[in-house]
Amino acid sequence: MTAIPELNNYADRSLLIVEDDKPFLDRLSRAMESRGFSVTACDSVTDGLAHIGKAAPAFAVVDMRLGDGNGLDVVSALKRQRPDARAIVLTGYGNIATAVTAVKMGAVDYLSKPADADDVVAALLAITGEKSEPPQNPMSADRVRWEHIQRIYEMCNRNVSETARRLNMHRRTLQRILAKRAPK
Structure with missing residues (x-):
């Protein structure tokens, strides 16, 4: 605590x-x-x-x-x-x-x-210049990746092909990721 x-x-x-x-x-x-x-x-x-x-x-x-x-x-x-x-x-x-x-x-x-x-x-x-403690339950690496993909997807106006191109990812792989629920 x-x-x-x-x-x-x-x-x-x-x-x-x-x-x-x-x-x-x-x-x-x-x-x-x-x-x-x-x-x-x-x-x-x-x-x-x-x-x-x-x-x-x-x-x-x-x-x-x-x-x-x-x-x-x-x-x-x-x-x-x-x-x-x-x-x-x-x-x-x-x-x-x-x-x-x-x-x-x-x-x-x-x-x-x-x-x-x-x-x-x-x-x-927090006192200026003093670092706050890291969070007790930070986002997992999978969650950070999912958030990044979602952000790029939104920036591309939900265009799967454009998002896949910008992420250097196959379109079908991206579609499978987008179809899943967000990781914890």
């Missing part, structure tokens, strides 16, 4: 959560409220930007891919309004390039979904 940093060290406990997966948004909002945060939940980039325009929060948890845009736009706007704000990015499509981009835009950490509330709190409150 990892030690969770103290929220009591922060006077402003306002937290903006921007996530388009409604059940996950509700669960995370309740969990963060129970840990002492004052939560505002938004389900789109537009709503998140509007809230930041009214009152920039001290903390933010933002999904990378939202229905109406990129969550990094929310992080960027937050850092412009409130440079001391601490934001983390959540995504189901993790890769090194997007993690680097998120950190360059001002995020303090980058977590893969599903992340539990304790991991989110630890990332939000």
Whole structure:
């Protein structure tokens, strides 16, 4: 069990959560409220930007891919309004390039979904420069491979032939992979 940093060290406990997966948004909002945060939940980039325009929060948890845009736009706007704000990015499509981009835009950490509330709190409150502990149950190599294939498939507008070409994979092999359930 990892030690969770103290929220009591922060006077402003306002937290903006921007996530388009409604059940996950509700669960995370309740969990963060129970840990002492004052939560505002938004389900789109537009709503998140509007809230930041009214009152920039001290903390933010933002999904990378939202229905109406990129969550990094929310992080960027937050850092412009409130440079001391601490934001983390959540995504189901993790890769090194997007993690680097998120950190360059001002995020303090980058977590893969599903992340539990304790991991989110630890990332939000981690001392700058201090590395957070690795997750207790990281994604398996098979799951990471499956996520990568799904991301490329979506980027190719669900075109199997184009996805197979970009992945340097036989089309039938890709079709078999896509037909299976996601590994754990």
